[in-house]
Amino acid sequence: MKNLIKLLTIVSVFFCFFLNSAYADPKKIGFIYIGPPGDHGWTYQHDQGRKHMMSQLGGAVESTYLENIPENADAVRAIRKLASSGHDLIFTTSFNYMDQTLEVAKEFPNIKFEHATGYMRADNVSTYGGRFYEGRVIEGHLAGWLTKTNTIGYIPIPEVIRGINAFYLAASKVNPKIKIKIIWAFTWYDPGKEADAANTLINQGADIIVQHTDTFAPCQAAEKAGVLAFGQASDQSHFCPNAHLTAIVDDWGPYYTQRAQDLVNGNWTSGDTWGGLDSGMVAMAPYNNKIIPAPIIQEVINMEIALKDGSMHAFEGPIYNQAGELVVPEGQVADDGMLLGMNFYVQGIDGDIPQ
Amino acid sequence: MNIDLILGIINIILIATTPLVFAAIGELVTEKTGVLNLGVEGMMLVGAVTAFVTLVITGSYFLAFLFSIISGLIISGLFAFLVLILMSNQVATGLALTIFGIGLSSMIGKEYIGTPINGLNPYFFIVLSFVIVFATSYFFYKTKMGLIFRAVGESHLSAHALGYSVIKIRLLAILFGGAMCALSGSYMSICYAPMWQENMTAGRGWIALALVVFATWKPNRILIGAYIFGGVSIMQMNLQAFGFSIPGQFFNMAPYLATMIVLVSISSNKLRIKLSSPSSLTKPFFKGR
Numbered sequence: 001m002k003n004l005i006k007l008l009t010i011v012s013v014f015f016c017f018f019l020n021s022a023y024a025d026p027k028k029i030g031f032i033y034i035g036p037p038g039d040h041g042w043t044y045q046h047d048q049g050r051k052h053m054m055s056q057l058g059g060a061v062e063s064t065y066l067e068n069i070p071e072n073a074d075a076v077r078a079i080r081k082l083a084s085s086g087h088d089l090i091f092t093t094s095f096n097y098m099d100q101t102l103e104v105a106k107e108f109p110n111i112k113f114e115h116a117t118g119y120m121r122a123d124n125v126s127t128y129g130g131r132f133y134e135g136r137v138i139e140g141h142l143a144g145w146l147t148k149t150n151t152i153g154y155i156p157i158p159e160v161i162r163g164i165n166a167f168y169l170a171a172s173k174v175n176p177k178i179k180i181k182i183i184w185a186f187t188w189y190d191p192g193k194e195a196d197a198a199n200t201l202i203n204q205g206a207d208i209i210v211q212h213t214d215t216f217a218p219c220q221a222a223e224k225a226g227v228l229a230f231g232q233a234s235d236q237s238h239f240c241p242n243a244h245l246t247a248i249v250d251d252w253g254p255y256y257t258q259r260a261q262d263l264v265n266g267n268w269t270s271g272d273t274w275g276g277l278d279s280g281m282v283a284m285a286p287y288n289n290k291i292i293p294a295p296i297i298q299e300v301i302n303m304e305i306a307l308k309d310g311s312m313h314a315f316e317g318p319i320y321n322q323a324g325e326l327v328v329p330e331g332q333v334a335d336d337g338m339l340l341g342m343n344f345y346v347q348g349i350d351g352d353i354p355q
Numbered sequence: 356m357n358i359d360l361i362l363g364i365i366n367i368i369l370i371a372t373t374p375l376v377f378a379a380i381g382e383l384v385t386e387k388t389g390v391l392n393l394g395v396e397g398m399m400l401v402g403a404v405t406a407f408v409t410l411v412i413t414g415s416y417f418l419a420f421l422f423s424i425i426s427g428l429i430i431s432g433l434f435a436f437l438v439l440i441l442m443s444n445q446v447a448t449g450l451a452l453t454i455f456g457i458g459l460s461s462m463i464g465k466e467y468i469g470t471p472i473n474g475l476n477p478y479f480f481i482v483l484s485f486v487i488v489f490a491t492s493y494f495f496y497k498t499k500m501g502l503i504f505r506a507v508g509e510s511h512l513s514a515h516a517l518g519y520s521v522i523k524i525r526l527l528a529i530l531f532g533g534a535m536c537a538l539s540g541s542y543m544s545i546c547y548a549p550m551w552q553e554n555m556t557a558g559r560g561w562i563a564l565a566l567v568v569f570a571t572w573k574p575n576r577i578l579i580g581a582y583i584f585g586g587v588s589i590m591q592m593n594l595q596a597f598g599f600s601i602p603g604q605f606f607n608m609a610p611y612l613a614t615m616i617v618l619v620s621i622s623s624n625k626l627r628i629k630l631s632s633p634s635s636l637t638k639p640f641f642k643g644r
Binding site: 035036038039040068153181182183184187189190191192193194195196197199200201203204206215216217220224238239350351 | 360363364366367370371374461465468469471474543547548549550552553554555556557558559588589592593595596597598599
């Protein structure tokens with residue numbers, strides 16, 4: 001009898017525990033977006049990540065997002081609004097939310113924050129980002145093979161020097177005569193201006209357009225002018241089917257799911273994640289087999305595998321900067337510290353980095 | 356430098372400047388009759404989204420531009436009702452119109468973001484923009500009706516005393532401004548960057564407003580100002596691609612800087628202000644007095 005009571009107690013305790021966890025309040029997870037989720041670029045991919053997380057974790061989490069939040073004092077207001085309305089984990093998905101995220105995180109020590117592409121952390125602030133430059137290696141390789149005018153047009157925003165260098169190193173390996181023409185857009189988002197920049201580059205002889213801005217305007221301009229282009233952040237092939245070679249796709253879903261799961265399980269800790277092709281955070285959109293010859297597709301698929309298993313690196317020495325100084329010696333690869341602080345062009349790229 | 360390259364640059368400048376010309380000439384006509392409408396950006400966005408959505412649904416370019424212009428007439432008609440009949444403050448109402456336009460266009464266009472369309476050849480609209488500017492200039496300085504429009508802007512009380520309907524004339528000018536802004540927006544979403552994206556005009560409405568001041572309210576100077584601004588921004592891209600490094604931020608602020616210089620120079624003496632800007636600008640007209 002005594003044993004039976006003991007057993008019943010244990011069972012009921014377990015049962016209560018089970019009930020408790022089953023009916024626990026779902027964790028609330030907030031997202032701050034820089035653009036509209038429908039931009040088919042950067043924000044779109046973050047929203048896809050959020051949806052993936054929701055589908056994986058079901059009732060254990062709830063999510064909210066605030067869109068079109070400018071990277072200024074307004075962001076503080078937006079982040080604080082999420083923090084003070086019962087959210088347990090908040091993802092701020094653009095680089096220039098860094099100070100604002102840390103400011104609000106200090107006020108709410110019990111709430112967890114995750115800042116995309118940043119480098120400043122705190123006990124309750126993690127950072128995460130993708131090694132997009134690995135995708136640039138593949139794009140550079142393709143561009144090196146496919147250009148006829150040996151001229152590539154590149155439309156970047158500052159912060160992406162790494163991508164330009166990785167692209168050029170890979171492209172010049174295949175095609176030493178290659179030239180990159182760069183037009184800085186100084187905006188993430190202005191379809192008209194992005195189209196102007198693409199048209200200017202095409203007019204100056206570029207036959208492949210690479211972009212780092214947020215909309216598909218450059219790809220569309222390339223399609224119209226009959227030249228080639230790479231999509232950005234998301235597979236943009238249906239906007240420019242005859243120009244689109246491939247695109248670097250940001251896949252945040254598995255990371256968001258993992259972090260939300262950690263939060264639910266109570267083992268979320270602050271840290272930094274910089275995931276490349278191997279983690280799946282960076283992936284390549286389908287290669288356009290109408291334009292790219294099959295052997296080259298096979299080559300880049302092999303490159304993807306090599307980048308994943310580490311037998312190939314985007315920045316393998318010897319690498320020289322524009323002044324001709326050796327920055328990465330032969331037989332070595334650039335370490336993460338150098339990659340994060342990279343503010344020089346490699347030898348062979350013309351022009352200066354805007355300050 | 357070969358001739359193809361130069362022709363290519365001119366082509367890009369023409370394509371990029373045309374939306375500024377449409378919006379600025381519309382606003383100029385409105386301001387000439389003494390009404391300041393700061394809602395240019397909002398009206399452009401509503402025009403852009405209406406044209407895009409109409410094109411996606413009906414597939415007709417003609418209907419797209421027609422409905423876009425109608426949407427511009429409706430939204431500027433709303434503005435006219437507020438400032439002419441209800442006598443609300445023009446500056447505040449115009450700003451509200453811009454904010455309203457941004458929100459409304461995002462809401463209408465939500466389902467259509469990223470829908471691919473075939474862009475329309477822009478050359479007809481480039482020619483049209485020149486024709487409208489010259490016609491406006493002719494209207495203001497060579498016709499009697501134009502003189503009446505200007506009189507309403509200079510002194511609405513005198514015009515009223517002479518028996519002209521100030522409200523009716525201002526309504527016409529506001530509607531024309533709305534239609535031109537909508538046309539500018541639809542040109543952007545159908546010819547220039549054929550897509551719909553929230554807030555895709557990216558501040559061009561404000562540049563158009565600055566251009567009206569830059570042009571000191573003279574229609575032909577709108578063309579000069581717009582092509583200086585458009586040309587400078589395209590040339591800096593070309594210089595960058597040729598490998599010269601120029602601070603692009605400078606060119607982003609250039610239109611506003613130039614406007615400030617013109618403002619300072621025209622306001623440096625009282626006579627110049629009187630000669631340049633319509634004297635009744637932003638002043639409400641009360642019929643009873």
